[in-house]
Amino acid sequence: MDVADLGLPVDVPSTALFTDQYEFTMVQAALKSGTADRRSVFEVFTRRLPEGRRYGVVAGTGRLLDAVENFRFDAGVLGFLREAGIVDEPTLAWLADYRFSGNIWGYPEGEVYFPGSPILRVEGSFAECVLLETVILSVLNHDSAIAAAASRMSSAAAGRRLIEMGARRTHELAAVAASRAAYVGGFDSTSDLAAGFRYAIPTVGTSAHAFTLLHDSERGAFRAQVDSLGRGTTLLVDTYDVAEAVRTAVEVAGPELGAVRIDSGDLLLVAHRVRRQLDELGAVDTRIVVTSDLDEYAIASLAAAPVDAYGVGTQLVTGSGHPTCSMVYKLVARARSADPAAPLEPVAKKSLGGKMSIGGRKWAARRLDEHGVAEAEVVGLGEVPAELADRQLLVPLVTAGEVVGREPLDAARDRHIAARSALPMSAIQLSRGEPVLPTEYA
């Protein structure tokens, strides 16, 4: 479905204020000191994965490209910066013409990552690059956290359908991004209509307990739903007594009933009972959807239960215990001028206390063993060794200010499944462990 012509009610006209104030004051001070146009390289990476996680998942790249493209200063934004006294007039004049003109490379969306992976590399003048820090990190830290949880859940679901239904548990626009990231991580559909609208993710949904309670009887509610949505609909059977509801559901809809949904109780036990009852009633093709406080562990524990689809809310949109990643955006190299010929000098924070980083513009490649299974994330400076040349991870996303890395969301979703499949088998264990690949510095 083409959504391009429908307008974008969940977009915003400018992303320029999704920015920490210090980015602006640094630009002002650098403009004054003559360092603003020094050629610079910033990189995004994490020092660690969330505790116990085996791999991370890059998500949000498509949104990030939108954010960079829309990072502009109109009169309203400039007026605010002036009135609030954030920056001076020369800086406002510079901002008025702002348009990112540099280059961005990154791990493509859906790719996996490890501690130290240079997930994104932003090159240009110091001033044009530093301004993008906050919004780039917001997008990647949020979306990658959701995609990582989604990926674990989709491993656990082992091919059964996964429905994202967490909108009500997170900020209304974070929810739209969460649906998108969940899709990248392997989910099949969403309850969130804004995500359907904005990203053409398949949407699903039929009814809640309120609909049953609204009617004078459960039978009346089921009849009303089937009359309106057809026999293929999903009837919610746990408002009163489940066995009674299943019997009524099949009486009302016939054995063609599409599905029943169970939203409370011991799902393992109830799913077995309901399956048996449906089969006895002849509704052998009626599916069972479960939706109560699921996470990847609960999904895994239902592997042997007769469940056809899982609806996941809270634990998905909160990253299953890890609602954010710890990605940072660091200046790793800079020249002493804007001259393309001026050498890039590696730079890095040196102070003690665990926040060290490694200076220099990096490449990254994933080395495979003789069976084609990934065995190391290799990160290096300078020339890429010949044997890793075709295993490089960074791809061009923005070239001379033009977005070149846009792709359909399904490409990211397919890439994630392929990248995860190429990891050692232990990657998809849910138990806590070390990153499944070591990061080697070449």
Added chain:
Amino acid sequence: MDVADLGLPVDVPSTALFTDQYEFTMVQAALKSGTADRRSVFEVFTRRLPEGRRYGVVAGTGRLLDAVENFRFDAGVLGFLREAGIVDEPTLAWLADYRFSGNIWGYPEGEVYFPGSPILRVEGSFAECVLLETVILSVLNHDSAIAAAASRMSSAAAGRRLIEMGARRTHELAAVAASRAAYVGGFDSTSDLAAGFRYAIPTVGTSAHAFTLLHDSERGAFRAQVDSLGRGTTLLVDTYDVAEAVRTAVEVAGPELGAVRIDSGDLLLVAHRVRRQLDELGAVDTRIVVTSDLDEYAIASLAAAPVDAYGVGTQLVTGSGHPTCSMVYKLVARARSADPAAPLEPVAKKSLGGKMSIGGRKWAARRLDEHGVAEAEVVGLGEVPAELADRQLLVPLVTAGEVVGREPLDAARDRHIAARSALPMSAIQLSRGEPVLPTEYA
């Protein structure tokens, strides 16, 4: 500052698609079955607080009122619903005229709440009320989670200044709402310019490590910053050697230096050393700001350290371990027609498994003991007892479709401080415990 005329680049034209699909299919089925206009009462409440928390904080009310007011269906939205086959033509016609015409009462923003508190009550026809479920829960669940964490941090900070700087750790628009909720919970300022723009929250920020690394020397960077931002600025002193940086900072800016910021290391130890050094250098009024991975426990542990302000990021915007609340939106009563004279009948889900709720339209009041300290959250049906009549918690927010509950953000912030102060002393203990007030059903 009046931001009303600056446009709203972080707003959206319509909130109507921040909605789970089943709300729409329920409306369709209810329109067909003739139950859509039954007079209905929905309530928002939680069954429990996050584990160990003593109280919850209502936040997002102002945003919720915006969301209800902007819940409209323009041609683009209707076109999407039609093309995607979400609802039928009679439903689309009904949606085209949608405007919430009912009443909403709620705990005012900043108020505290407990398990079972009827935080919000929405009354109108079934169809007009059910549609608002998802967006209302998104706003309240997100914003209240942030405000609860902020409240604990502001208790721990005991009057020292708190800066919200978590934008990069959460979705870019969730970040704006998080700044707002943090302000309600007691924070003083934010690094997020969009939050300054949208909600007139004071913004702060000066420089990052990248600015020091950009320059040929730390001294050069400090000079550039002071030249541009003045001696009152905050210099970041942990890029290389802290003691060296503090010496350089005072040499460059003089004893009038506004503040130094420490972003790594053992903050307790380093803060003491830096304070001593600043005092020896005559910079006795130079403040110390700390900003590294703080949460309410770290803030409390620095109570005896010479720290003037705390910058908090990750743990604030992720709710300090509890990134969402478990608020639900339940149909608690309905009539059998639209007739205002038709009696409201309490309804409630009955199925076993821990998701019980209590039917009926509720009032709530906070009972005080003889010293004026809160001693119970009292929730009841029917008439409010005379002795609790002036302690009622629900206030009108929307009356006959008109928003009547809008107020300045500072009113919510002040209310929160007052409400928290009226709780028993143990409310502000950071240790895990039971809700500080019992909920009694009258």
